[in-house]
Amino acid sequence: MSHYLYYPGCSMESSAAAYRESLETVLGPLGIRLEEIDDWNCCGATEYVGISLLPAYALIARNLALAARQADGTRTLVAACSACYLNLAKADHYLQESRTLAANVNSALGAGGLAYRAGSVTVRHLLEVIITDVGLDAVRAAVSRPLSGLRVAPYLGCMVPRPDPDHRWTDHERPRELDLLLAALGAEVVDYPLKTECCGGHMTQISPAIGFELIRRLIAEATRLGADLMVTVCPMCQMNVDAFQGETNRHFGTHYRMPILFYTQLMGLAFGREAREVGIGRELVDARPALARIGLPVPSTAAEETPETKAARIEAAHRRRQALPMPPMPGDAREEGPR
Amino acid sequence: MIVQEVVPGRGRTGNARFLEEVSAATAGVSRLEMCIQCGCCGGSCPSAAEMDHTPRRLFALIRAGMRDEVLASNTPWMCVSCYHCVVRCPQGVHVVDVMYTLKSMAAHQRAYRDATAPDFSRTFVRNVEAYGRSFELGLTALHYLKHFRLRLPGMAPMGIGMMTRGRLGLRPRRIEGSDQLAAILRRAKGLEDGS
Amino acid sequence: MSGEQVASEPFEPVVIGFTCNWCSYRAADLAGTARIKYAPNVRLIRLMCSGRLDPTFILDALARGADGVLISGCHPGECHYVDQNLNTLRRFRMLERILPALGIEPQRVQLVWASAAEGTQLAHEIDRMVEEVRGLGPLDWPARMAAAGGRTGPGVSPVGWPAGSRGEPEPGAIKGATEPPGVHA
């Protein structure tokens, strides 16, 4: 059992309840024990620091100080929410970078009888812990009900892979972690080009038209790519894409129905848990039709070849012969080819 | 749009200082002075279309010392903190953190033109200061009531849906150490105002 | 030790820096050409290779009034003389171990690799080390040794050993010290 300190964040208690429930079902199979920080407070999201800097950092640092005090055998602090993860990691980073900030923050903490030495805890995101510490092999081993046939669009949002102060992610723009995890669950992973684009963040609150446009782009592309559902790591992204999808449709006169679930919900399902146990049903855009196929035999895709399809196949082969080669990419089988 | 003239004599010294002031108020190292005006930030920004200045132009205005124009700009308030500009910036400018700085300066002086975004942030902050946790229902309801009253009926199904699915707490949660937190924040504010 | 230090005048440490002709001295030149500023407390000596550095030079510098010694050479693997800087590293490691026995804080002697392109880094390291030594206060080694039991006075022998400490440790043991090859840091 690997042991970590855990910072849940406010949304886990309300809007992202499904994240919390499903998360609890996957920890056991993955051999992870999370120890919640006692009496943690809100991280300030993206709002507090826009009002005043030092109180915002003191607010975050109270959590870091509590975590450091509670550190027993582990100094790794795991966050599941993207904004919380970023705020905690960034605060620790800047406290290390700026002595003045560290001194002022500590002076403020002192008013509450606390202190924090930058770098005392290591802040990591749950997904990265699963990939790095647990490993995809262990994930695969825990899968009892592969998600075969389910087309999923992996969607990380912004704040996990960016700005990535500790360089933990494979790329800022197109990280591979979530794709690999979902593939390990047996799902068919769509190469979703908007996987780290913005969901609108607080725009749904302060400038809804922008927020809706950003949401529309995401669900339109996922729909175009034929995804059954989107999968996210972020409570804010889930909330925007799910809860505001109706408003978005109304705003644009569109009729998208793109469910969005947390990766832990799909993990729970793949690990054999029932839909209800992993919070399925809490989403406003119902994911159950798409999931109805889970556990059922996947319809065969190999249909009889008709003269039309045969002609198309020959045509395609001809086009391939004319085409210029593509450069090999990392993770591409051709990469090992002649150099 | 009115571009403020720099008053000769007065402008000169204020000019260069404004960039320094913004830089100094930013967490970490802003690298604002390194901007080469390539526009990679403005090209990356998902809400650039709604901004009165692209981030790049805002930085040029800061450099020119056009303080009032900068603090009245809606650009920082339109920032969604997606950090695309930050990781792409060829000069390593901490664009998002600079935006936070400009927001807090504008909020402090009430220099913004549109109060929607600052009010949202303030409501959020008040919640957190009172309870130690954020309170989504209260936040959204209050905010919509104030700024988007006409949208409220349209949002009702969503609110009800969230509630029936157990995704909205009806009353806020208060942390045990709320007094401790208040003391910390009080001193932090004192330090910030003092500096 | 530092109690006698004139209170009105702040302590300015003196750090002697041994550099090699190919990398670190050129890094210092580069810092100069680029006008990168660093603490004026360091004074550099050029050797052909950091491998030329005899540990007695360091002790001599400390005995004659230096508060710290900076050793700088090419990065491992980039030595102009194949791998002589690895000998420097071995000697440095050994010196680190005996410094406390001589009543000297190990932080007073530091090893910093700097390639010819690393003017900025070298300047930064100099600043860092000067501040560290400043924090330690004046070395005033001869007085310190006297206070520790009168084992040594300020007298310095031609090869640079504090007179009283001759044979303890055996200078030869240092001069000839070569750990088995392959001992890398």
Added chain:
Amino acid sequence: MSAGNGRPAGAAAAGVANEAGRPRIGVYVCHCGTNIAGTVDVAEVRRWAEERLADRGVVVARDYKFMCSSLGQELIEKDVAELGLDRVVVAACSPHMHEATFRGACARAGLNPYLCELVSIREQDSWVHTDGVAATAKARAILSGGVERVRHHEPLEPLRVHINPATLVVGGGIAGIQTALEIADAGFPVYLVEREPSIGGHMAQFDKTFPTLDCSACILTPRMYSAGSHPNVRLLTWSEVINVEGFVGSFKVTVLRKARYIDTDLCTGCGICQEKCPRKILDVVYEAGLGYRKGVYTPFPQAVPKYPVIDRANCTFFDNGKCKACEKFCPTGAIDFEQQDEIVTLEVGNIVLATGYELFDPRRIAQYGYGRLANVFTSLEFERLSNAAGPTQGRVVLRDGVTEPRTVGIIHCVGSRDRNFNNYCSAICCMQSLKFAHLVKEHTGATVYEFYIDMRTAAKAYDEFYQRVLEEGTIFVRGKVAEVTEVARTPEEEGKLVLQVEDTLIGRQRRIPVDMVILSCGLEPRHDTKKVAQLFGISCSADGWLIEKHPKLDPVATMEEGVFIAGCVSGPKDIPTSVAQGAAAAARVLGHIQQGELALEPIKAAVDPDVCSGCRICNGLCPFNAITFREDRMVSEVNPALCQGCGTCVAACPAGAMSGTCFSDEQILAQVEGLLLANLQGTAGREAVSA
């Protein structure tokens, strides 16, 4: 060669101690205009030296505006003659700058040049400190160190080494070819080593060259042919340097000649083997991954030498013992599967490195989509695409191999001027992008957009070319492209690549749909440049390029005497500059050859056999095997021809029997003493900093 330990016969062996009387030292403090005098109070330093260093032997101290000027030098010469100085200390710039100048002045005055010491109060003092008081104090200390040190200097004679007239040129691109031809035409032998099967380098891949639009092959091929057929040039292609020993004048270089599996005496270069070879391999070198070659191949038809190679890693016969199609069809029986790799040793006097660059790999910039979006191309891919001898016979088409683009976007500064990748400007990308714009227009008539941050066209006829491309109707957008995406937002964007950018001259974000994107990729040091640098005893900059001896005044020399550099190995360059550097390096080499022998610093170690205990600790230490143990006399001995003067053995000798000229224990310890002002009566070292 007349190597020795450098001491002229009869010279005093142990410095001042053995000389009669006190030394007579002259001290000269340079203002260097305001470079030094702006920070350091030079008059005060001079006064101080006069007073406080008088009992250390200083008989005269002067300060002067520019010591390196002829008037400054004459000052020294006059004092040596008139005051009978026997030591000189100049406090000025770095010894790497003017040591030779002041030694020369001393020599002219009849003083052995090694009795002159130059200490740096510019690079290591006035330029790096702002506090004038502290800088002046430090200058005093530095000067004092120099004075103490020079007391222990001895008269020395430089070593003279013979220069082998043969030269090694590494890298067969245009810079290396130019160097080789210049030296060969002057009548001296050259070995030209190239890793690939043919010389030609990147230039052989291009179609046109900016700004004149000369056909690259037309101007390069004659040079390649000359290099291949020149009686003084020996080509070693498909070869790599694996070891270098020795020093200027007599380097010993080991080259690995990989087996070609072709008997070049029999091969006529007819090309039948390439036709018959069944193995098709993606050619990532010459065709930039856009075309194919065979298992047996010459990279291109005009290859020099004309003989192909069999790529062992991609040969069916070497895989499974079957095939031999090439052998069956070869009309002259030139295929030889039995050939082995060969090691050759070359003896040369000078070396020129011209190993070139690599293209920045844009897969590192995920948001530009290269490798994922089919119609995003690199600059090198486009070169091949527009080349009549390329995979499409010069048709500019999309990745499908058929469709001509109707709109093309060219992105500047890809991987350059970006601290996420390379900080430097790659110098050629603006011009190469303009060339691409022209070629796209010429080949397809498409609409072309250029996305730039700054236009840099600063060389002869370059800006005129920019004007021409403007005239042709290319649309310039000032802004660094943020991303290239296939995700359409409007019907016009469907099926296109969309470039999202802030048009900074309007201040608005724009989305511009195009059919093809060309990434004007920057140049990077070759991935193994660091290894090459180590092999030849020179160093790389932080960016990874090789470092010049002086970036402005000695751009083709390196810190290692006899090793020169030319072309992109020291940083991005266009073709004219690379060629000029190739010729310049050749001129430097010819200068050495012409002199026949060269004077070297007499920095060597020597053993005092009377003191040596025969412990042999030094024997194993020497990286150049310069120290041997004389069994007959039970002492170690230094071979001065092999000794490079690092001094490690001196530091390690437990008996103190090893000594090093120019860097003796006495000299170093004296300098330490001087630097700490421990040479002065009643002062502490601290004075120099705080006073």
